[in-house]
Amino acid sequence: MEDWKTFLFPYQQIVDELKIKLRGIRAEFVNENRRSPIEFVTGRVKPINSIKEKMQRRYIEESRLKQDMEDIAGLRIICPFIEDIYAVVNLLRQRSDLNILEERDYVHNEKASGYRSYHIVFEYTVQSVDGPTVLLAEIQVRTLAMNFWATVEHSINYKHQGNFPEVLEKRLQNVADTTYKLDEEMSSIRNKLAEYQDDKED
Amino acid sequence: MEDWKTFLFPYQQIVDELKIKLRGIRAEFVNENRRSPIEFVTGRVKPINSIKEKMQRRYIEESRLKQDMEDIAGLRIICPFIEDIYAVVNLLRQRSDLNILEERDYVHNEKASGYRSYHIVFEYTVQSVDGPTVLLAEIQVRTLAMNFWATVEHSINYKHQGNFPEVLEKRLQNVADTTYKLDEEMSSIRNKLAEYQDDKED
C-alpha cells in the first residue's frame, strides 16, 4: 500500500461515527430509565500489522482489500446477558444506516478455540470530501463473560501464534466452556428471580 | 411538554453524530496535508428556556415543535475565509445523509442587526430504539470574524432583549460592517499574495 494513512482514513471515520451511534442506543435506554441490553461499546481500526498478517494468511491482495477484508473497521458491543445479544442484533437489523450482508452466530456455534460472539458484516456509507462511499465494517456482539475470555485469550496468544502447546489450548477451551456456563447460570438466576417476584405479586 | 428529556434526546444524538461527521471533513483535509475550509465545528441542543421563548415569539404550539422549530439541533461550522463558506456549503450539498430543505444566505444579505452567516435547514435520520426517525436540524456556516461578532453581540444582548438603546444598536451594526470589511480585506491580501507568487514563478 502506497499510502496507508489515506486508505485507512475513512475506516477511522466509520469507527468514530458508529461508536457515537451505538453508544446512543445505550443512552436512549438509560434516558428512559430502562435496563439497557448494551453495557458498553468499543471500536478500533485494525492495526496495519494485523491487516498485513491477515492478507498473507487469507491470500488477500492489496487491490481486493476493500472488498475482501471485512473487519478493518470493527465495533464491539458488550452485553450483560446472552439474551441481550439477540435483542441487540434485532436493533441493528432495523437500522437504515447499516446494510447487513452477513451474520455469523458464534454464540451457539463456537469456534474450535472456544471463542463465542455474534458477528455482523455490513455496508456503511461514509461521506468523504469526494462524495459518499460505501465500505465494509463489522460489529461483534458478545457478553461481558465472552469478552473476558476473548480479551485474556488474545493477551495470552498474542506473541505465540503457532507455538501453542495443545495442553494449554485444551485448558483455554475448558475456560471458554465454563465461562459460557456462567453466562447461562446468570440468565437462569435472573429468570428465577423474576418468577419469584411474580409469585409474590399474585 | 410533559417530558422534555425524552423529546430532546434524539436531537442530542443528532448533534453528537454531526459533530463527529463534520469534524471528519476537516480531518480529511488535514490528513491529506490540504488547507481545510473548516477551522472548527461546534454544536448544541437549544436550551429549554430558549425553545420556550422562541415558541412564544413565533406562536409555535408544542404539537408543532418538531415541524416548525428548525434549530433545536444546531451545528456551527467556522471557516477562515468568506469563500470557504461556499466551499463548505457545496460539500454539504453533496452529502447523502442530509436532505437539505432550505438555504438562507445571510452572508451577502445580512440581517438588520448586522448578523451574517449561511444557514442550512435539513432533514436527518436518527436511528432510535423504535426505528429510524426523520428530524429537522440546522447548520450555520460563518467565518471566524462573523463568529466573533455574533458571539460577542449575543453576550451583550443576552439579558437586555427589548431594552436596547438605538445608539448602541447602531454601534453594533457598525462593528458588523467593519468586521465584514476585514473578512474581505483578508481575502484580498491572500489573493494578492497568490498573484505575487505566480509572478515570481514566471
Place this chain on the structure above:
Amino acid sequence: MEDWKTFLFPYQQIVDELKIKLRGIRAEFVNENRRSPIEFVTGRVKPINSIKEKMQRRYIEESRLKQDMEDIAGLRIICPFIEDIYAVVNLLRQRSDLNILEERDYVHNEKASGYRSYHIVFEYTVQSVDGPTVLLAEIQVRTLAMNFWATVEHSINYKHQGNFPEVLEKRLQNVADTTYKLDEEMSSIRNKLAEYQDDKED
C-alpha cells in the same frame, strides 16, 4: 441538599480528569508497544438516588457528605489478569496527584456476596473558580472476570434489594467463586506458556 447541581459539579470534574489521566497509563504502555495491565477505564458520578439511598443506609447527614461518602466520584480500572491489579495499585501509589487514604483488598478478601475488587480511597485536588479544593474519590481495580460478575450481579440485584431469596444468593456466590477460579486458571496458563517458551529458547 438545596443545590445538587452545584454540589456534584466538582465531582464530575474529578471523574473527567481522572478518566483522561488513567487512560493515559494504558496509552503510555501501548505507545511503547508494551502489554498494558489496564484494559479499560470507566468513571461515573454516583446518581443522586444512590447517594440518598446510601445516606439513609449508613446514617450519613447531608452536612457530612463530603467527608463521609467516599465514592461520589468513582473510577474503575479493568485489568486482564489478577496480577495486573497489584501492578496498577503500585502505579497509583507512586502518583503525586492522589493522596491515598485507604486501601481495601476485596480481591483476596471477598465480600460475603462474592464481590471482588481492590478499592482505593484518596484525596484529589480540583481547581475551582474559587481556588483549589480537596475532595474524596474512589478507584476500584478489578479483572475483566470480576467485572463480569459485579456488573451482571448489579443488573440482577438492581430492583430487588432486600427481597433476594437465599437460594439465589448462594448461586450468585458460586458463580463468583468459579469466576475467580477462571481468573486463576488464566494466570496459570499464561505462566505455563512463558515457562514453555523459556524451555524452547534454552
Place this chain on the structure above:
Amino acid sequence: MEDWKTFLFPYQQIVDELKIKLRGIRAEFVNENRRSPIEFVTGRVKPINSIKEKMQRRYIEESRLKQDMEDIAGLRIICPFIEDIYAVVNLLRQRSDLNILEERDYVHNEKASGYRSYHIVFEYTVQSVDGPTVLLAEIQVRTLAMNFWATVEHSINYKHQGNFPEVLEKRLQNVADTTYKLDEEMSSIRNKLAEYQDDKED
C-alpha cells in the same frame, strides 16, 4: 531525535489533561448560570515539522528541547472581551497545578506583525509510568477577534515564510489594528449598556 513518539507522548497527555481542566472552568460558570470569561478552549502538540523548524531558527539543540522549547504542549483560551483575558489570567494564577514561570502581555504590547495574545509559560507535573515528571507548557489567552486575526494570518503566511511583500505585511498590520479597535468598541458598548441599565434602575 531517535524516538519522537516517546518524546512527545507526555506532552500529548498534558494537552489532553489541560483541555479537560480548562474547559472545566467554563463549565463551572455555565453550571452556575454565570457569564463565562472563557468562550472555548483548544489544544495541540506542536507538529514535528514545526518543532524542527523552530529548533533551527532559535538554535535549540535536541538535548535542550525540554528546557528551551516552551510551547511543545500548547493550550489556547478564547474569551469574548479584552477584560476577560485578565480575569482568566487571574484564575490561572491561583491554580495549584500550574507553576507559572513567565507571563508575556502581547495584548497591550503587540508584536511587530500586529499579533496580540497573553502568553503564560508554566511547569506542569505529568504522572508517567516511571513516576511524576515536570514539563514546560504554554497557554495563550486571547479574544475571539484576536483569534480571528491570528488564525487567518497564519493561514495566509503558512507557505510563504520569508517571501512576504512589505505592502501586504502592512495591510495585515492594519487589519490587526482595526481588529483591536473592534474589541475595544465591543467593551465600550457593553459598558454603556450597563450604565444605561443602572440609570433605568435608579
